[in-house]
Amino acid sequence: MEITDVGQLRDGPLLRAPAGADWDTHAAKEPRIHRIHPYPAKFPAFLAERAINYATSEGVRVRTVGDIFCGCGTVAHEARRLGLGFWGCDINPVATLIARTKSADVCPNEFRQAAVKALRKAHRARADINLAAPARERLERWFRPEQFADLARILNAIRAVAPQPSPLHDALLCTFSAILKPCSQWQVRAIKPTLDLSKEPPDAFATFEKHALNVYQAVEEAGDLSRSPEAVIELGSALQINLPRRGVDLLVSSPPYVTSYEYADLHQLSSLFLGYTDDHRRLRQGSIGSTQHDFRLARGIRDLNRTATRTVFSLYEQDRRAAQSVANYFVDMQAIAVRAKRIVRPGGIAMFVIGNTQYRGVDVDNASHLTESLLLAGFSKIRAIKRTISNKSATPYRTSSGKFSKTRTSNHIYSHEYVLMAHR
Ligand SMILES: C[S@@+](CC[C@H](N)C(=O)[O-])C[C@H]1O[C@@H](n2cnc3c(N)ncnc32)[C@H](O)[C@@H]1O
Structure with a gap:
């Protein structure tokens, strides 16, 4: 499915995005390096190589890969393993520690x-x-x-x-x-x-x-990674950090979602023990999707794009605070789309793996919102495919403590997500 105009988004076309079976699973076992440290919402490593193959098949000569939400360095390691340059950042110091470790050349x-x-x-x-x-x-x-x-x-x-x-x-x-x-x-x-x-x-x-x-x-x-260029992993916010001057040919990222994980809280044992902070709550600042930010709806509403406005208004009727958190998230992600355009070289591709969520019973269509934001940021077309999240289909709910569950009373989680390929 190809979307070239925001008008096409009106009747929820992503729901009809074709299933891309080769984006679902991978026959080979994931390298052990990706399991040296647990990380919430780590994405399957094979997606990085699939993205590189996709970009190559579209005529992009991929020499450098970027990830603005590099998390535990899944893309960083894969890029280096494949002999490519890598630049990435994450706001969470525990993430960048893992990412540096996975992409370094350690004997x-x-x-x-x-x-x-x-x-x-x-x-x-x-x-x-x-x-x-x-x-x-x-x-x-x-x-x-x-x-x-x-x-x-x-x-x-x-x-x-x-x-x-x-x-x-x-x-x-x-x-x-x-x-x-x-x-x-x-x-x-x-x-x-x-x-x-x-x-x-x-x-x-x-x-x-x-x-x-x-x-x-x-x-x-x-094995030996020394023949590939050293990966650059920076600690900082994708919204503010200095982007690499020469850009990247391909961006491969999975963004945070609003309300799903509070990364700063989840990594508090490490960030406190390792001395990254004296108070882990401070690490929530600048973290996209955190529910702890203030947002002045009256002032910020005009910055929201169409998909964002629709969702925020539906939520506002039920829960003002939730609407503010979601609005905040959308404004940040719109700025991310602009930054993605800036980091990808002309002719390159930004690929995002993104799923929809539900908050207080309202569907939050992150994928349509990002598609609209990428088009408004100046990407020429977005190709979308749907991928099945294999380990979640049997247990489509989460309990309040976050465990997977089969009970309908728990929070619904989705069994599929989208791969968006934004062509610059
Ligand atoms: C879905 S995870 C990415 C997982 C990654 N693909 C992996 O395989 O490990 C989203 C990441 O975005 C990071 N993040 C949240 N806000 C950020 C910001 N403002 N700048 C950079 N990273 C941010 C979180 O710390 C988290 O690591």
């Missing part, structure tokens, strides 16, 4: 030796770390005292064995960050911060050792 044996050395040192290391009082207080809610002390020992040992900053140090911190939730009282598989005081957390040293082995195997499987 597996060096990593293994450093992990073994850190673990040996950890048993004798100081059991305390320098944290501001609010960060400590917050962490003490999530960890039993003995777990907190053992984790502090591991972190102190990592800092002593690996030079900072270095890819090796990042890889060790990433390994450490990944074991924080399992070693805490964070409820297993909860995707919203949920305390479970009955949980028996495993031994921190054994958990680190086991996960370091996983990371070692993942890095070894990833």
Whole structure:
């Protein structure tokens, strides 16, 4: 399906977008490197290669790939694996730590030796770390005292064995960050911060050792990346950060959605323990889709495009605050479309993977909104296809703590999403 004019969006054409079976699944197993650290809303790695193949088939010579919401670096790693240049950013420091680790050229044996050395040192290391009082207080809610002390020992040992900053140090911190939730009282598989005081957390040293082995195997499987250009991963907001001067040939991104994940909250254990912030709530600032921003509807309404206005008004009748959050999200995403046009070189393509959501019973058509925004930003045409989200079809609802569920009373989640290819 091809959309070249915003007028075409009036009767919801995306609902009729053709299914693109080859965008649904991939026969080959995803490389292990993509599982070294959990990340909410990480997208399947094969989509990056599909996007590159699509762009090539459309006559784009892809030498550099970008991702303005790079998350845990799925696209960053894939671009480097395929020998391409990469530029990406994310506002979440835990995301950029993982993304740097996944796209760096780390020697597996060096990593293994450093992990073994850190673990040996950890048993004798100081059991305390320098944290501001609010960060400590917050962490003490999530960890039993003995777990907190053992984790502090591991972190102190990592800092002593690996030079900072270095890819090796990042890889060790990433390994450490990944074991924080399992070693805490964070409820297993909860995707919203949920305390479970009955949980028996495993031994921190054994958990680190086991996960370091996983990371070692993942890095070894990833092989030598040194022949590809180094990936550039920046910490900052896609709305403000300086974009690479020479642009990129292809942008591959999956945007955040309003109200789905509060990334700053979900990564609070890592961002506090690693000292990225003293108060994780501050990291919500600038995060697109956060419900914590203020928005003056009276002043901002005229900035909303047609799809946005329709949705915001439907919501406004039911819940003023929800309407404000959604309006805020839409205004940000409209600015993102303009920035996407700026970062993609003439003749290049911006590809977005985006799904629709529901908020207070109102459908939020993120995909149509982004399509309209991309056209208004100056992209010449948008090709849209529908892809099935394979792991969600059997459990199409979420409970209030975020677990997948089959119960209709829970929040509906969608079994498909859209791939939008915006041609510049
Ligand atoms: C759907 S996730 C991207 C996942 C990514 N494709 C991956 O595979 O890991 C959306 C990301 O947008 C980031 N984000 C939210 N607001 C942002 C902003 N203003 N600038 C840059 N990144 C932002 C979030 O931190 C999150 O990592």
